[in-house]
Amino acid sequence: MPSGTPFNSFALPYRIRVDNFTSITDDNAAALHLLTHTHSDHIVGLSAQSFGYKVVCSKDAKEMLLRHEVYAERELLQLQLRSQKTRTYSHLKVDPIRASDGNLYHFGSRDLLETLPMHTPKEYELSDGECVTITLLDANHCPGAVMFLIEGSQGAVLHTGDFRAEPWFLESLTRNPILQPYLAPRTSGGSRTSNCNIVKTLEAIYLDTANVLSTLSVPTKEKATSGLVILMRMFADAVYFFINSWTWGYEDVLKAISREFSCPIHVDRYKYSVYQHTSDPFLRSIITQDPSSTRFHACERFHRCEYVAVDDEPGQSQYNPISHLGKRVVYINPVNMGSQSWDLYVKDTQARLSRGEEIHNLLVPLSRHSPLNELRDFVALFQPHRVIPNTLDPRLHGFDWAAIDRMFADCLNPDLGTRGVILPGPQLDIDNFVDEDLAGEDVTLRNLVGEGAADAAERW
DNA sequence: GCGATCAGAT
């Protein structure tokens, strides 16, 4: 996890560390390591050859991690300056060696990545003899991304990792029997302590706060992709598209395009090898390595195939949209955009295209993180005792944590008895906060997070 | 000297 994570990435009250594999002193060592997904800021420390602990993750995350190749190595392989793939995390799984005598030799062989099927509770014994039950839940963030439900004698905590809590996602959570004991009663304000341990309260939700200071309402992934394909339909059939899916998590865009045009998506060798080993059969079925078979391309962003390779990046004044093979190329870029802006953008772009205006790039507002309104709806579903941010900006010295505490105050369990007893809270007194508290540097809340977010934080 | 971690830019 990025620096600034509370509790050194431990899912307190348990000695379980999530998405942080950097070394730590022995007496603070984690009893268990969890990995939510394989984006690079969540696998910090895992590339260390000296890392030797078991890591629990999803099957897809394991496949993606073991196939992970950094861009520079992919490029060297393609240029035949490397004879074989360099997989950054291959040291996490070392197979036994089959010697010439036919025997298997297990010296040095290991498999540190322990996969758990989705929605299937499994008990783990922590090093101190304490037991916890861990359940994986889909996180709607990228292939292999999960949330962790951790249940034990010190209460239950839900770690979201990175996630997108769209309305359909909340709906599916309420139908999940594993989470149903933790759902808040429909009538808010009712005490839950009188129940016979049937209805339980989460001790804490460790929450994806990447976009917590965004007060926009953002389009659902469905609204984003359906608007995009409407616009794409307005281009001539001869136009080629390059989809800038620059990190895992934009597969919904690829799928929507593939469905709309009944066409495969060209991906590079690396993406193909990763996607072909995910559990998503539709994703596996829509990708091709044959660039000549489709107008839709999501190949290496800095080394596009010749059907969509152009000499300049879009946005430059002298941009020439004709590819090396003479195809007109439209560039599709995921962005963060509010619902209202998106509606305007779609209308405006439709109008421009109808007028015959030439357009070289399209935006698609596919958010992989939830903004504040979605986060509040998600937390209110459970009314946990506490909300702990998964990420903090170290430059804010705890101001963001204090603000987050306020933003979710009315989404928490109304019984105040146990709040803050098990877990420490923010270190900063928000009422007496002044910008100068930020270490006297030329750093203020406003120039760090922007005017709108600062207003939002201060409103609470 | 190297691998691991951090800071900064895109």
Next chain:
DNA sequence: CACATCTGATCGC
């Protein structure tokens, strides 16, 4: 654009 990724600097064994 983007909060994930890459690059080059710095730390530390």
